[in-house]
Amino acid sequence: METITSFPPSAEIRQIVCDSRKVKAGAIFFALRGAKEHGQAFIADAIQRGAVAVVSDDPVATVVPPGVIAIQVREARKALAIASANFYDHPANALELVSVTGTNGKTTTTSVIDAIIKASKSKTGLFGTIAYETPRGKYPAPNTTPESVDLQGFLAEIRDAGGEFAVLEASSHSLTMDRLWGLHFAAAVFTNLTREHMDYHKTFEDYFAAKKTLFTGTGAGAPDTAIINIDDEYGKKLFGLGKKTVSYGLESGADITTKKFQLSFNGLAFTAQTPNGKIQITSSLVGRINVYNILAAIGAAQALGLSNEVIEAGIRNLESVSGRFQRIDQGQPYLVIVDYAHTDDALENLIRTARELNPKGRIITLFGCGGSKDRTKRPVMGEVTGRLSDLTILSSDNPRQEDPLKIISDIIVGVQKTSGKYVIEPDREKAIGLAMDEARGVADTCIRCDRCGAIGIVRGCDPRKSADRQPRSTRHQAPRSRVKRCVRIGRRKVTCNRDCWLHEDLVLEAAWHMTTAKIVIALVVVDLQLDNSRRPQDILITSGHERNSFVWRCARMPHERQVSREELAKVCVILKGGL
Numbered sequence: 001m002e003t004i005t006s007f008p009p010s011a012e013i014r015q016i017v018c019d020s021r022k023v024k025a026g027a028i029f030f031a032l033r034g035a036k037e038h039g040q041a042f043i044a045d046a047i048q049r050g051a052v053a054v055v056s057d058d059p060v061a062t063v064v065p066p067g068v069i070a071i072q073v074r075e076a077r078k079a080l081a082i083a084s085a086n087f088y089d090h091p092a093n094a095l096e097l098v099s100v101t102g103t104n105g106k107t108t109t110t111s112v113i114d115a116i117i118k119a120s121k122s123k124t125g126l127f128g129t130i131a132y133e134t135p136r137g138k139y140p141a142p143n144t145t146p147e148s149v150d151l152q153g154f155l156a157e158i159r160d161a162g163g164e165f166a167v168l169e170a171s172s173h174s175l176t177m178d179r180l181w182g183l184h185f186a187a188a189v190f191t192n193l194t195r196e197h198m199d200y201h202k203t204f205e206d207y208f209a210a211k212k213t214l215f216t217g218t219g220a221g222a223p224d225t226a227i228i229n230i231d232d233e234y235g236k237k238l239f240g241l242g243k244k245t246v247s248y249g250l251e252s253g254a255d256i257t258t259k260k261f262q263l264s265f266n267g268l269a270f271t272a273q274t275p276n277g278k279i280q281i282t283s284s285l286v287g288r289i290n291v292y293n294i295l296a297a298i299g300a301a302q303a304l305g306l307s308n309e310v311i312e313a314g315i316r317n318l319e320s321v322s323g324r325f326q327r328i329d330q331g332q333p334y335l336v337i338v339d340y341a342h343t344d345d346a347l348e349n350l351i352r353t354a355r356e357l358n359p360k361g362r363i364i365t366l367f368g369c370g371g372s373k374d375r376t377k378r379p380v381m382g383e384v385t386g387r388l389s390d391l392t393i394l395s396s397d398n399p400r401q402e403d404p405l406k407i408i409s410d411i412i413v414g415v416q417k418t419s420g421k422y423v424i425e426p427d428r429e430k431a432i433g434l435a436m437d438e439a440r441g442v443a444d445t446c447i448r449c450d451r452c453g454a455i456g457i458v459r460g461c462d463p464r465k466s467a468d469r470q471p472r473s474t475r476h477q478a479p480r481s482r483v484k485r486c487v488r489i490g491r492r493k494v495t496c497n498r499d500c501w502l503h504e505d506l507v508l509e510a511a512w513h514m515t516t517a518k519i520v521i522a523l524v525v526v527d528l529q530l531d532n533s534r535r536p537q538d539i540l541i542t543s544g545h546e547r548n549s550f551v552w553r554c555a556r557m558p559h560e561r562q563v564s565r566e567e568l569a570k571v572c573v574i575l576k577g578g579l
Contacts (some may be wrong), residue, residue: 013052016149017089018080025050028081030096033057038135055079081148086142091155092183095163098162098300099180101170101214102229104346105293106144107566108285109189110167111321112297115309116314120306123163125154129340130322135161145174148181162290165304170400172201175218184220187303188242189227189296191235194345195377208234227299229292230254246275246293246303256295263288279308283315286337287353325353337546342370344380349551351388362390362503365367366435367405368415368428373547378407382414393433 006423014026023029029046031039031054043053043054043062053069054060057076064070073079085092095310100109107128114126114133125134127146134157145168146154158166170188174180194210201207215226215238226242229235231249239245247258258281261270272295281294294315302310320326323340337354341347354363365385369378385392394411396404404426415422422465425431 013087016080017046018147018149020046020049020051022027023049024050025052027051028053028055028083030054030076031060031082032076032080038174045133048199057084069424077148077178077279078181081152081219084149085153086151087149088156090463091152091324092166094159095155095236096165096186096304097166097183098167098187098189098193098304099170099185099214099223100167100189100209100296100300101172101175102189103196103343104349104422105191105195105289105296106169106171107340108290108293108321108324109191109296109300109323110169112294112315112318113286113300116297116301116311117167117304117320119314120310121540122195123161124167125158125163126167127151127154128169130443134158135163143174144169144171145179150177151179172207172212175210176201178218180214180218182219183507185214185218187225187227187300188214188223189300190215190229190238191296192229192232192345193378194343196343197375207531208237212238213335214240221540224300225303225328227256227296227303229296244303246292248292248298250291250297253266254295258291258295258300261288262289263353264281264358266292267536274302274308276302277308279311281312281315285321286327286357287349289353290325291351304426315333322325323577325384326351341367344377344384347381347468348384351385355388363388365389365556366393366395366431368395368398369402369405369411371399371402371407373400375410378410379414379417382411384414386415386420388465389420393431393435393438394422395428396426397428458568470537 011026012026014029015024016030016038017023017031018030020029023046025527027046027050029039029043029048029051031043032040038058040056040058041062043056043060043064046054047062047065047068051068053071054062054064055071055073055076057073059072060070098105098113099108101112107130110126110128114124117124123135125132127133127141131141131149132146132154134154136157140155145151151168155166170180188301190211193211196207197203201210209477210236215222217223224237225246225248227248228238229249230247230253231251235247237246247254250257256272256274258272259272261268263286265286267286268281268290269283270280270281270291272279279298283294283442284288285294297315298311301314323338327336339346339350339426341350346473347365351363351365365388367381367385381390382394388464392415394405394408394415399407408424408426412422412424422435425434489521
């Protein structure tokens with residue numbers, strides 16, 4: 001460390017920050033090197049706001065006024081972590097820390113561990129993609145893992161509230177950026193490793209090297225216990241790095257495993273075999289992937305010394321994890337699931353889970369990829385959905401500064417490598433409506449994937465059953481006086497009989513006329529989900545040929561179908577009677 005300017009003996013440090021917008025009087029501002037900009041560009045702003053010292057790993061280029069200290073260090077991010085721990089009086093020393101890393105499963109695994117700790121009546125903190133939680137409250141999560149200065153502040157909150165534990169997700173970015181530097185972990189979990197963040201790490205080996213850092217030590221020695229997924233090939237490479245290693249998985253030889261398990265949309269049930277005896281698991285979490293997550297959480301909980309009874313209770317108490325195969329039940333007669341799958345591996349696990357739980361139904365997947373992120377995973381995700389889904393609906397998902405259609409084009413490259421059917425609808429709301437329309441029966445499954453709210457699975461109702469003849473929710477219900485005027489389009493064709501049911505979110509009003517040469521039917525679509533008024537949302541027009549057949553097109557679902565003159569005549573009779 002080199003002090004470039006003299007240190008005033010009266011200087012008092014009241015705050016440590018790395019964001020100039022948060023600077024208050026008496027702050028030390030750490031000018032960190034970012035992906036796009038260097039923090040040195042904001043030194044003048046920090047000083048104007050009241051910073052009394054600035055720290056950087058490059059020579060400070062800004063003219064520093066008298067009374068402000070300029071310090072150059074070798075590694076600014078590590079210096080920030082060390083200074084923050086000193087500022088908050090080393091709160092981690094009073095806590096048992098647990099960290100979970102890997103490509104998929106971090107959020108669910110940390111949530112299960114958190115639930116187990118709470119079942120022991122202990123106070124704890126939880127930090128991850130969804131939110132940052134301490135005994136004092138919940139905070140928004142701008143990053144999966146907080147910056148070191150923010151994390152030390154949160155750990156201090158847990159300590160001061162009488163807490164004993166903290167559980168956090170360790171992203172590859174955070175490990176590369178030394179956000180966890182100086183922290184010692186009682187337990188460190190590795191879930192799996194698949195393709196992700198190639199825009200940042202450049203190579204897969206660099207990505208793995210970042211994850212490996214958690215087990216070689218983050219400046220405070222290797223973790224006391226490493227809990228490793230033995231079924232993952234990269235997990236095997238981490239064996240022996242922790243002071244103690246415990247394996248988990250479904251293959252033979254794992255320390256924590258299960259021989260068989262029951263899967264349903266209602267949850268999981270199995271007996272876990274562990275070094276501390278058998279544990280009877282009943283969980284509302286869904287799918288084979290959550291068997292892995294629960295086994296990992298058991299390993300971490302046992303490393304903390306928690307009893308099997310507490311582990312059973314904690315897992316049983318956790319109803320769901322926000323955005324992770326999360327069931328949404330508002331009384332509707334179909335199933336809705338939300339998931340955050342944003343990698344090809346997570347997406348494949350999700351679709352396979354849906355297929356495993358509902359083998360006879362169609363799989364309809366709606367998803368998009370975020371903009372200004374790793375482009376290489378887009379076609380891979382497209383290939384997954386094209387291969388495993390009966391229909392893929394491609395839409396926009398947080399495009400940021402990118403053109404949504406360009407993102408969709410990248411995905412299509414992968415879908416077209418398969419024989420899978422796909423539809424493009426950039427408008428997210430219309431795409432969801434289209435997915436609803438496509439879910440035809442109780443066995444149908446529609447999967448909606450996006451990084452913002454991610455996946456919804458919808459099982460459609462069967463209009464042939466009397467219990468399903470009512471509109472699926474009040475927001476889709478047409479006024480009673482208009483129901484008799486509805487004509488249902490199901491499976492992309494006009495129903496040609498008098499037994500017409502109200503479609504999920506469409507009311508079709510028809511005007512017709514006949515000429516000597518052809519029949520023209522104009523259908524105006526009113527989308528009740530958006531607007532109960534008569535304002536047209538789309539227009540469907542059948543273009544007539546002069547003799548025996550006609551073609552009808554739907555602007556909302558691009559499709560052509562030859563319709564006989566006799567069929568259209570029947571439809572016209574129905575429409576005439578209903579208008």
